[in-house]
Amino acid sequence: MNKIGLIIKREYLRRVSKKSFLLLTFLTPFIFAALVFVPLWLSTIKGDDAKQVAIIDATGKYAPLFKNTEEYNFITEKGSSIEEYRKNPDKEIFAFLNITEDLLQNPSAATLYSEKQIPLGLKNVIDETLSNYLKDEKLETYNIENLKQIIADSKINFNIKTVKWDQDGGEKNTSAEVASILGMVLTLIIYMFIIMYGSMVMQGVMEEKTNRIIEVMISSVKPFDLMMGKIIGIGFVGLTQVFLWAILTSVLVAGSLFFFNGSASPEDVMNAQMAAQGMGDIAANTPNMNIQIQEVINSINFGMIGSCFILYFIGGYLLYAALFAAIGSALEQQEDASQFMTPIMLLMVFSLYAGIYSMNNPDGPLAFWCSMIPFTSPIVMMVRLPFDIPVWEILLSFALLFASAILIVWFSGKIYRVGILMYGKKPDIKEMMKWLKYK
Amino acid sequence: MNFLETEDVVKQYANHLALDKVSIQVPEGQIFGLLGPNGAGKTTLIRIINRITAPDSGRVLFNGRESQPDDIYQIGYLPEERGLYKKMKVGEQAIYLAQLKGLSYQEARKRLTSWFEKFDIMPWWNKKLEELSKGMQQKIQFITTIIHEPKLLIFDEPFSGFDPVNAEMLKKEILELKNAGHTIIFSTHNMASVEEICDNIALINRSHVVLSGNVTEVRSRFKTNNFTLKFQTEGSSIQEVPGMFSILDNQEQSGISEMRIHKETEIRNSTLLTTLAGQAEIISFTEEIPSMNDIFINTVSGTNTTQA
Numbered sequence: 110m111n112k113i114g115l116i117i118k119r120e121y122l123r124r125v126s127k128k129s130f131l132l133l134t135f136l137t138p139f140i141f142a143a144l145v146f147v148p149l150w151l152s153t154i155k156g157d158d159a160k161q162v163a164i165i166d167a168t169g170k171y172a173p174l175f176k177n178t179e180e181y182n183f184i185t186e187k188g189s190s191i192e193e194y195r196k197n198p199d200k201e202i203f204a205f206l207n208i209t210e211d212l213l214q215n216p217s218a219a220t221l222y223s224e225k226q227i228p229l230g231l232k233n234v235i236d237e238t239l240s241n242y243l244k245d246e247k248l249e250t251y252n253i254e255n256l257k258q259i260i261a262d263s264k265i266n267f268n269i270k271t272v273k274w275d276q277d278g279g280e281k282n283t284s285a286e287v288a289s290i291l292g293m294v295l296t297l298i299i300y301m302f303i304i305m306y307g308s309m310v311m312q313g314v315m316e317e318k319t320n321r322i323i324e325v326m327i328s329s330v331k332p333f334d335l336m337m338g339k340i341i342g343i344g345f346v347g348l349t350q351v352f353l354w355a356i357l358t359s360v361l362v363a364g365s366l367f368f369f370n371g372s373a374s375p376e377d378v379m380n381a382q383m384a385a386q387g388m389g390d391i392a393a394n395t396p397n398m399n400i401q402i403q404e405v406i407n408s409i410n411f412g413m414i415g416s417c418f419i420l421y422f423i424g425g426y427l428l429y430a431a432l433f434a435a436i437g438s439a440l441e442q443q444e445d446a447s448q449f450m451t452p453i454m455l456l457m458v459f460s461l462y463a464g465i466y467s468m469n470n471p472d473g474p475l476a477f478w479c480s481m482i483p484f485t486s487p488i489v490m491m492v493r494l495p496f497d498i499p500v501w502e503i504l505l506s507f508a509l510l511f512a513s514a515i516l517i518v519w520f521s522g523k524i525y526r527v528g529i530l531m532y533g534k535k536p537d538i539k540e541m542m543k544w545l546k547y548k
Numbered sequence: 549m550n551f552l553e554t555e556d557v558v559k560q561y562a563n564h565l566a567l568d569k570v571s572i573q574v575p576e577g578q579i580f581g582l583l584g585p586n587g588a589g590k591t592t593l594i595r596i597i598n599r600i601t602a603p604d605s606g607r608v609l610f611n612g613r614e615s616q617p618d619d620i621y622q623i624g625y626l627p628e629e630r631g632l633y634k635k636m637k638v639g640e641q642a643i644y645l646a647q648l649k650g651l652s653y654q655e656a657r658k659r660l661t662s663w664f665e666k667f668d669i670m671p672w673w674n675k676k677l678e679e680l681s682k683g684m685q686q687k688i689q690f691i692t693t694i695i696h697e698p699k700l701l702i703f704d705e706p707f708s709g710f711d712p713v714n715a716e717m718l719k720k721e722i723l724e725l726k727n728a729g730h731t732i733i734f735s736t737h738n739m740a741s742v743e744e745i746c747d748n749i750a751l752i753n754r755s756h757v758v759l760s761g762n763v764t765e766v767r768s769r770f771k772t773n774n775f776t777l778k779f780q781t782e783g784s785s786i787q788e789v790p791g792m793f794s795i796l797d798n799q800e801q802s803g804i805s806e807m808r809i810h811k812e813t814e815i816r817n818s819t820l821l822t823t824l825a826g827q828a829e830i831i832s833f834t835e836e837i838p839s840m841n842d843i844f845i846n847t848v849s850g851t852n853t854t855q856a
Contacts, residue, residue, distance in 0.1 A: 115647050123636070321631030325692070327600055328620045329649040530600045 112330050116338025117345070120313070124346045134350050138357035160203035162231065165191055167209050171219075174238050181231060191222065206235060212243055288495035289468050295418055295491040296464045298351065303425055303487070304457060306347040307433040311446065313339050314437030314529070323529050332526040336438075337518070340430045347426065348419075414494050417503065424510040425487025428517050429453065435521035438528035439536050460488035471496040480506050483513035520545060549612070551576035551731040552597065552700060557606035559592055566592040568755040569606070574733055574748070579726050581746035581763075582735040583840075585848050588752045590735045591628060594702055597733070598625055621650070626693040628704035628735075630685055632677050639664075639673035642692050649696035656695070663691045667717075682709045690718065694725065701725060703734040707741060719745060739841040749840075753848050763840070770843050773811045774836040777824065781805045784828035793820060804831065 124130055159179065163186040166172040175183035191207045204227060210218035221227055221235060248256050317323045326335060436449045463485055467476035471493045479489040486506045527544035552574040559567040567589045574580040584590050595601045597608055599620050608615040633641055639660065646656035664670045667687045672680060686709055694701060707715045723745055726732055736742065742749060749766060751759035759766060774796065779786065781803055788795050792815050796808040811820050821833055
């Protein structure tokens with residue numbers, strides 16, 4: 110086995126067999142799944158004791174309107190007035206609704222009292238009940254026939270259908286929301302991985318330097334091989350993790366869907382899932398919703414996006430990991446690292462924001478340029494990919510990314526070779542530039 | 549033949565000159581001691597030989613020709629500051645390092661097992677390095693340095709951190725390596741070990757080689773021509789012979805005199821001994837040859853005061 114292979118193998122196996130890696134890899138999909146399904150599950154659990162709300166209604170018109178909910182029981186109070194309750198509070202009763210006059214005449218005649226802060230939920234229930242009733246009552250006063258019916262009919266919940274034209278003339282339902290969310294998820298994964306695994310490379314390089322392992326290694330391995338072995342080995346760890354996450358997440362989601370089919374209708378689950386992902390009303394309330402969602406999902410070219418994701422992942426990781434390796438090689442103290450990492454982190458955060466803003470306008474100039482610049486392209490391009498951008502843009506962006514990744518790896522190799530054996534003083538950027546010229 | 553030579557090696561760091569025209573010659577198959585006080589430049593020279601840093605000027609000759617990048621694969625280097633992966637298991641780590649040095653997995657495992665058994669550290673094979681004592685870690689580092697049997701071995705302070713028993717064992721191993729044909733450079737402050745195992749030395753002080761050569765030759769160069777002799781005082785005495793020797797000191801005790809004399813430079817030892825033997829019944833006759841320790845201290849403090 111050649112040396113770089115040995116190094117890759119060691120870096121890979123050492124990290125993959127760590128408990129923390131196994132824990133993170135196998136728990137994260139469960140956490141993701143939990144984030145989606147726990148709110149849904151919690152919403153099916155009934156609250157414990159309902160709170161008592163007393164209604165003191167001088168008009169007698171409004172009290173029968175209130176229906177008990179899971180959280181509040183409404184009781185109509187006839188005898189005592191609100192003043193009496195104020196003097197001798199009844200601990201059993203949580204809140205008092207005092208209505209003194211006809212609300213159509215005087216909208217401020219209703220007041221809600223409590224010894225505690227009134228929860229928004231209760232206020233909403235009361236507001237809604239009263240305003241619906243008052244609205245109907247008001248409509249009645251106009252004396253127009255079938256007015257209620259007309260108004261009900263005129264309430265239209267509009268959600269435009271988006272269709273993508275195929276080259277062969279076919280049509281596909283698409284969803285801007287699905288595309289955006291997919292893009293965002295991929296972006297976050299790349300962002301997270303570059304930071305996580307990039308700093309892992311830096312840690313590894315610093316470990317070898319501070320432990321002086323490098324002095325022993327130098328007589329058997331070329332510094333460049335050592336650096337590349339580390340970068341590649343850790344890169345494989347990252348790919349393994351992504352791959353395992355993808356598999357585990359899909360298994361878990363499929364499993365949960367199956368499980369929930371028993372207790373809830375598939376629409377509920379889908380809706381809950383969509384709601385959890387912030388997609389709200391897409392295609393809601395249509396009878397063939399499942400089929401539509403299926404179609405929307407099918408309209409996304411997963412093969413293309415998947416392979417682009419892997420390639421951008423590799424390119425972006427190489428670029429940043431090489432930078433991290435160069436920084437790690439120049440430093441001895443963990444404390445000095447943050448100073449050198451700041452510019453890289455700024456670049457990463459900028460990319461992330463550029464990605465988020467690109468979502469609204471995936472073909473705009475910000476999106477275009479940021480998906481060409483190699484430092485931002487792996488992150489920004491992920492947002493744009495589900496929106497079917499031209500192939501030449503993808504190819505150009507790849508070419509730029511990989512060319513600069515190779516360049517950065519070469520530069521970092523030179524800095525690494527000098528830096529890894531340099532002890533004693535903390536170099537500045539100027540000093541590191543000088544190392545590039547060393548033979 | 550010299551296996552390794554440096555010629556006028558100069559290394560300048562930002563604010564001080566680490567090495568100034570340093571030339572050493574390391575003969576093949578011998579043990580070469582690189583001596584000098586802290587900060588003299590020994591480690592810098594070793595790092596230059598290892599091609600870890602480049603000299604500003606001067607050459608390093610390997611086997612008679614200028615050293616090539618690939619020459620480092622023939623060097624086993626034990627750095628002064630120990631370098632191993634703390635979190636990695638000992639055996640796994642040793643195999644990894646041996647494989648990087650070009651051994652196959654099976655060969656590495658076989659050789660390591662025999663070394664581990666020899667050093668009595670087999671039970672630590674599956675322990676993490678950080679669980680081991682410093683001396684134990686150094687044994688492992690020593691093994692990984694020599695496992696691929698490189699032609700040139702460089703040990704930087706190999707005895708530091710070893711108890712006397714283990715230091716003795718290490719000394720024995722180093723001598724065995726020499727007998728097996730390896731060329732060895734080792735840097736140390738331990739002068740007693742220098743006398744025992746080094747064939748040649750170079751003493752570096754303040755970036756210069758201040759003393760070099762064969763150990764016996766260096767020691768005799770520092771000889772004072774003083775002798776200590778013991779003889780029976782009964783019926784005899786020793787008198788100064790002008791032009792041959794003078795008496796420095798004489799102590800008599802229960803019929804035996806212990807006398808220190810100084811011999812004139814041109815007189816041969818055997819002539820002196822014949823003359824002395826003619827005067828009294830000699831019990832012992834010893835030339836006072838300074839130890840490497842004395843030479844070290846004299847040379848270093850001497851050059852320091854002259855330069856200061």
